[in-house]
Amino acid sequence: MAKAKSKSSSNKKAKSNVKDNTKSSSSDKKDLENKSIKKSKPIKSNTIVIAIIILIILVVFGFSIANSGPKAKAGDKVSVWYTGKLQSGEIFDTNVEEMAEGTDIVREKFEPLSFTVGAGQMIKGFDNAVVGMKVGEKKTVELAPDEAYGSYKAEYVQTLPLAEFESTFKPVDDLEEGMVLYYQSQNGRIGSFMIKTIGRDFVTIDFNHELAGKSLIFDIELASIDE
Secondary structure, X not given: OHHHHHHHHHHHHHHHHHXXXXXXXXXXXXXXXXHHHHHHHHHHHHHHHHHHHHHHHHHHHHHHHHOOOOEOOOOXXXXXXXXXXXXXXXXXXXXXXXXXOOOOOOOOOOOOEEEEOOOOOOOHHHHHHHOOOEOOOEEEEEEOHXXXXXXXXXXXXXXXXXXXXXXXXXXXXXXXXXXXXXXXXXXXXXXXXXXXXXXXXXXXXXXXXXXXXXXXXXXXXXXXXXX
């Protein structure tokens, strides 16, 4: 009986050793896992930092590409899309078909407007606004009267005898007050005037541009540059 007890005690010790070894092995695994986790943290952090650096490089590189390319300057022939508006928001002119919808603006074809920058073909403010623009760039500018069609001048309003008016221009039977007529001067320049009043023996005409004295807003998009 004593020997049997000794074997039983020996078995208990063996089992205890196995449990201890199992605990030790389990503890070692956890220690290894913890060490592995601790070591992997800096790797994740470094990956994030590298990703941020790459993203910054791509953004800077993309920005430099977007800002590369020629800019419009004096002497360049350019073409633009534009919409002209009064301060009230009313559209008075545009070459953008979608913007012309719901207005009285009629064109045979909606296409970009071409002109030479700085050649005096456009009003001063519009000409200046295009300088420095890149193809595809859009901007909105507000022009004071002196940058657009000038201030309204009373001396540009004239009253002519009916006979003189009809001999110089055309019979008043074909005209109405408020109509705008175009003429060509001796030096070949095209001008315009508005019929203000048609009397029995006189006609009052206004040589001020219809937009004289008004501040104008232009939405401009540069379509092309031909240097």
